[in-house]
Amino acid sequence: xxxxxxxxxxxxxxxxxxxxxxxxxxxxxxxxxxxxxxxxxxxxxxxxxxxxxxxxxxxxxxxxxxxxxxxxxxxxxxxxxxxxxxxxxxxxxxxxxxxxxxxxxxxxxxxxxxxxxxxxxxxxx
Amino acid sequence: xxxxxxxxxxxxxxxxxxxxxxxxxxxxxxxxxxxxxxxxxxxxxxxxxxxxxxxxxxxxxxxxxxxxxxxxxxxxxxxxxxxxxxxxxxxxxxxxxxxxxxxxxxxxxxxxxxxxxxxxxxxxxxxxxxxxxxxxxxxxxxxxxxxxxxxxxxxxxxxxxxxxxxxxxxxxxxxxxxxxxxxxxxxxxxxxxxxxxxxxxxxxxxxxxxxxxxxxxxxxxxxxxxxxxxxxxxxxxxxxxxxxxxxxxxxxxxxxxxxxxxxxxxxxxxxxxxxxxxxxxxxxxxxxxxxxxxxxxxxxxxxxxxxxxxxxxxxxxxxxxxxxxxxxxxxxxxxxxxxxxxxxxxxxxxxxxxxxxxxxxxxxxxxxxxxxxxxxxxxxxxxxxxxxxxxxxxxxxxxxxxxxxxxxxxxxx
Numbered sequence: 001x002x003x004x005x006x007x008x009x010x011x012x013x014x015x016x017x018x019x020x021x022x023x024x025x026x027x028x029x030x031x032x033x034x035x036x037x038x039x040x041x042x043x044x045x046x047x048x049x050x051x052x053x054x055x056x057x058x059x060x061x062x063x064x065x066x067x068x069x070x071x072x073x074x075x076x077x078x079x080x081x082x083x084x085x086x087x088x089x090x091x092x093x094x095x096x097x098x099x100x101x102x103x104x105x106x107x108x109x110x111x112x113x114x115x116x117x118x119x120x121x122x123x124x125x
Numbered sequence: 126x127x128x129x130x131x132x133x134x135x136x137x138x139x140x141x142x143x144x145x146x147x148x149x150x151x152x153x154x155x156x157x158x159x160x161x162x163x164x165x166x167x168x169x170x171x172x173x174x175x176x177x178x179x180x181x182x183x184x185x186x187x188x189x190x191x192x193x194x195x196x197x198x199x200x201x202x203x204x205x206x207x208x209x210x211x212x213x214x215x216x217x218x219x220x221x222x223x224x225x226x227x228x229x230x231x232x233x234x235x236x237x238x239x240x241x242x243x244x245x246x247x248x249x250x251x252x253x254x255x256x257x258x259x260x261x262x263x264x265x266x267x268x269x270x271x272x273x274x275x276x277x278x279x280x281x282x283x284x285x286x287x288x289x290x291x292x293x294x295x296x297x298x299x300x301x302x303x304x305x306x307x308x309x310x311x312x313x314x315x316x317x318x319x320x321x322x323x324x325x326x327x328x329x330x331x332x333x334x335x336x337x338x339x340x341x342x343x344x345x346x347x348x349x350x351x352x353x354x355x356x357x358x359x360x361x362x363x364x365x366x367x368x369x370x371x372x373x374x375x376x377x378x379x380x381x382x383x384x385x386x387x388x389x390x391x392x393x394x395x396x397x398x399x400x401x402x403x404x405x406x407x408x409x410x411x412x413x414x415x416x417x418x419x420x421x422x423x424x425x426x427x428x429x430x431x432x433x434x435x436x437x438x439x440x441x442x443x444x445x446x447x448x449x450x451x452x453x454x455x456x457x458x459x460x461x462x463x464x465x466x467x468x469x470x471x472x473x474x475x476x477x478x479x480x481x482x483x484x485x486x487x488x489x490x491x492x493x494x495x496x497x498x499x500x501x502x503x504x505x506x507x508x509x510x511x512x513x514x515x516x517x518x519x520x521x522x523x524x525x526x527x528x529x530x531x532x533x534x535x536x537x538x
Contacts, residue, residue: 066144067164094167094179096144101159101167101179124177 001025004122010088010109013118027121031060033081035074038116047123060119067096068119073108077117080110087117095121149228149244152235155197157183166244169228182242190230197240200232227251302482302503317362324362328355376415378536381462382406382446384421389444391422392429397438402429407447412462414533420505427498428466428529434489435470435527443467449532456512461535465528472525473517481515502531510534 002012004026013021013028021028021041030039037060040052050064061069068074072091080087087110094101107120126134143150149166153159158181162170171177173185183194190196227250231243331352338345389402396402414421425444432442445465449455452463473481480486482503487496506513511533518525 062141066140067167069141069145070164071147072164072168094164094171096162096164096167101162101171103171103174103177 004105004107004120005090009107009120010086010111010114010118013109014111014114014116027123029060029065029119029121030116031119032116035060035062035077037064039118044121047121065095065119068093068106073106073119076108077110080112084112086111148246149242151182151242151244153182153197153240153242154238155240157181157194157197160239166242169226169244169246193230197232200234200240299507303507305484321359321362324355324359328352328359331355376417378413379416379418379421380410381412381414381421381464381533381535382408382410384418385425385444385446385464388422388425388429392426396429396433399439400433400436401441402444403441404444405446407445407451408462412446413536414461414509415536416505416509416533420509424502424505424531425464425466427502428531431498432466432468432470432527435472436468437470440469452530452532454514455530456514456532459512459532459534461511461533464531464533466531467526467528469526472519473515473527474519478515478517482513506531506533 002009002024006012013030021030021039022043024041024043027044027047028039028041029037029044031037037055037058040050040055042052045052045055055064058064061074072093076087076089079085087108090105090107092103093106094103103124105122107118107122109120110117143161143163146163147165149169150161150163151159151166151170152161159179162179167179170179170182170185173189175184179185183197186193226246227248229245229247231245233241233243235241331348335345335348335352338348385404385406389404393402429442429444436442443465445463445467447463447465449459449461449463452465455463477488481499483496484500485496486500489496503513511531513532514530515527516530517527520526
């Protein structure tokens, strides 16, 4: 089982095969350079009540998770892409859209060599 | 575009605006229940939540804004907007560090049951205002300090200017007096020799004529008066020469007390018995100055003769010899001796006081005084590096006082 705080998690996620994402014990959303959602794991689907089918192919920040479309989350990905730098930051955050405001920990992952970027969501037990 | 599409498009735009807005937007019901909350306000308010939820704004802000419930209740029934400032600790920076934040809290009424709370982070603005206030206070302190310093500097400058003017006036007075003495001295020195020769010739001729005239004749009496007048004229010339005389070429060590006593002895013989001379010395008998011995005698005799005249030849003239340092208000540069001559005469009026040292100025009747006595004293004292102070209280009935204080530098034993 991959841990949310594991150091080399970005590399591990890049090597995941189909179905591996659903084994994770926290939410994981993978999106491409155009912010289109390509991965929406079953844990996150259970937490939000959204099916993967309804989310995949949708822009993450402007449709699926508007509450992350700000300087704290979306801007960090844009900055990393623009600078071609690695992004791996964990922040305390509060999700609001479609759910009651809930305090979570987000891990923002972006490797210049990877096609997908990830937002990992760890909810309190 | 259909109406439904338009509404959907606008709704999406508003939703984007709501979640991207860099201000906190929280839609609440009158009881504080949160209906909608955007990302910005969620990040600001969650650290204040005790149970990790953001379900009721009153509960979340009960410590930061205990009167919020009352504020909302009073506002819910009216239209418009109300603002309220909140200070709170929030976790708003990227590193999750707790920082004191100042939030501006505004309420906008949507309808009878819904209100929108608008939270703006005004921490920077408040800090800038505080900084500005600190600068203003600091500036005021600097201005106040500078003002005090300038006032003190102005006072010091004014005092220095006043002292300078007084010093310059004093120096000018001394120069004027010295110029008068110098002019008269030059004149006296120029004519006295020739005048003495003329007098000698007159006296010689008058004495020859006197020998040939009969005793008791009117002519002999007249010649005697001519001779007597010539001798008085010769005395006057001698006094003029005294006045014109400069500092002796070879001043010697002079015991002041001895010379004062000698002058008093001479005075005693010339003053009327109704005048008492009271001498006291507060100096050692060895106090000495560098001068011509006759100069001390001249000073004392001139001052005492004037005193006797002022007292109408009745009363006591007090003469004292003291260290200058023991005299109140002594000139600052005088630390030698002080000869004081005080009388109980009629005093000197302010008008006369201005001219008492002028050569040939006299208040005596014509023929009774030359007007040179105090000029001679002044000239001698100044030539010895000394100074004179005069204090007088006028009382024509004879109960006034005049006191001359002559300061002169002493020499080491």
